Amino acid sequence: MSGASQPPALDRELHHPTRLALAAYLSACGEAEFAVLRDYCQVSDSTMSKTLSALEKTGYVTIRKGYLGKRPRTWAALTLTGRRAVAAHLAALEEIASAARTAGAEAGEG
Amino acid sequence: MMTVYGRGTTGRPSHTGGTHMDSTGAPMDARRAKDALTAAQAAQAAARAATDRRTRPRGYAVGQALCFAAGFTAMGLADRNPQWGAWLLTGGLLSLAAFFALVWIGAHHGGVTRWFDRRGGAGRLAWRTWLLPLAPIAVSMLAAIPYGTAGWLVAFGLAGGLEHLLRTTGAVTA
Numbered sequence: 001m002s003g004a005s006q007p008p009a010l011d012r013e014l015h016h017p018t019r020l021a022l023a024a025y026l027s028a029c030g031e032a033e034f035a036v037l038r039d040y041c042q043v044s045d046s047t048m049s050k051t052l053s054a055l056e057k058t059g060y061v062t063i064r065k066g067y068l069g070k071r072p073r074t075w076a077a078l079t080l081t082g083r084r085a086v087a088a089h090l091a092a093l094e095e096i097a098s099a100a101r102t103a104g105a106e107a108g109e110g
Numbered sequence: 111m112m113t114v115y116g117r118g119t120t121g122r123p124s125h126t127g128g129t130h131m132d133s134t135g136a137p138m139d140a141r142r143a144k145d146a147l148t149a150a151q152a153a154q155a156a157a158r159a160a161t162d163r164r165t166r167p168r169g170y171a172v173g174q175a176l177c178f179a180a181g182f183t184a185m186g187l188a189d190r191n192p193q194w195g196a197w198l199l200t201g202g203l204l205s206l207a208a209f210f211a212l213v214w215i216g217a218h219h220g221g222v223t224r225w226f227d228r229r230g231g232a233g234r235l236a237w238r239t240w241l242l243p244l245a246p247i248a249v250s251m252l253a254a255i256p257y258g259t260a261g262w263l264v265a266f267g268l269a270g271g272l273e274h275l276l277r278t279t280g281a282v283t284a
Contacts, residue, residue, distance in 0.1 A: 017149065024150035028157035033221035040156060086150075093147040100140030 011089040013058045018043055018051050020089070023060060023078065027086045031064070031077035052076055060085055160222040163278050170216030174209055175275035181205030182267025189260040242277060246270040 014020050021041050026032060038048040055061040060082030064075040078086065163171075184202030188195040217223045246269035253265030 017146070020146060020150055021153045024153035025157045028154035028225060029161050030217070030223035030225045032157070032160075032223070036160070036221040040153070090147065090150055093143045093150070096140055096143035097147055100143075 009088060010092045011085050013055065013060065014085060014089045016051075018047065019055060022048075022051055023055065023082060023086045024090070026061065026076060026078040027083055031075045034074040034076065037076060055082070157222060160220060161224040163224070166216060166219055166278075168279055170212055170219065171275055171278035174212045174216065174278065175271040177205045177209035177212060178274055179267045179271030181209060182263050182270065186260045186263030186267065189258075189263065242273055246273050 014023055018041050022037055025037065025040055034048065034052075037052075038045060041048065041051075043051070052061060052063060056063055060079060062077050062079055064077070066073050066075065159165075181202045181204075184198045184205060188198035188202065191198065246266055249269040250262045250266035254262035257264075
């Protein structure tokens with residue numbers, strides 16, 4: 001198999017399902033509010049906060065705090081580094097999945 | 111067994127009984143990769159759906175278009191009517207400030223903002239996505255030939271406002 005000689009580069013920081021869902025969501029928008037991300041990922045405030053902090057430490061996410069009227073709001077956005085990392089990670093996953101499909105088809109023919 | 115890919119913690123492929131590991135050290139087989147890919151694509155689709163302009167209140171688009179048109183028209187008329195010039199210029203600048211404020215508020219409505227993406231989607235070419243935003247510039251340059259700077263500003267305001275309204279309400283896809 002061609003893919004086995006040069007394995008795709010999966011990103012350790014995006015391996016966890018919640019992190020991947022969060023990063024993928026942010027990759028398709030400019031920035032998103034904390035509550036929107038928490039509701040989409042179906043996690044608690046604490047978990048979302050920790051996930052965002054972890055991705056912020058890696059430089060994949062920027063956090064912006066603001067107000068809507070008197071209500072505090074937290075916004076998260078993917079950095080360019082984060083966007084490249086998500087794209088590379090998804091490409092690697094796609095490569096793994098397609099290589100397996102190819103192998104399955106070859107095995108079927110054999 | 112499905113082939114498993116990945117890199118060890120050293121960044122080099124690791125082979126443990128014919129199994130590759132990913133960068134976390136955990137095995138990543140094709141089934142898990144496919145599941146992760148599907149979940150990521152679903153997240154991207156959800157974000158795109160949340161930022162769809164057609165789901166936003168139309169009041170923002172109408173207000174933005176009116177402010178844009180009023181701002182440039184007032185500045186164009188200020189050039190032609192010197193006695194009202196200061197008032198028109200002030201009104202025009204205020205309208206443009208209101209336009210940018212409405213763009214900011216409208217973009218953040220719903221908790222998700224759009225990502226600037228000019229890629230051509232399925233069934234359309236990338237250059238077509240630039241065509242409509244360039245139309246007001248072309249119209250205003252034509253108007254500038256007979257009417258000068260004032261004509262350029264008024265035509266740009268009216269054409270730009272109309273283009274903005276059509277694009278943000280989804281009446282025209284670009």
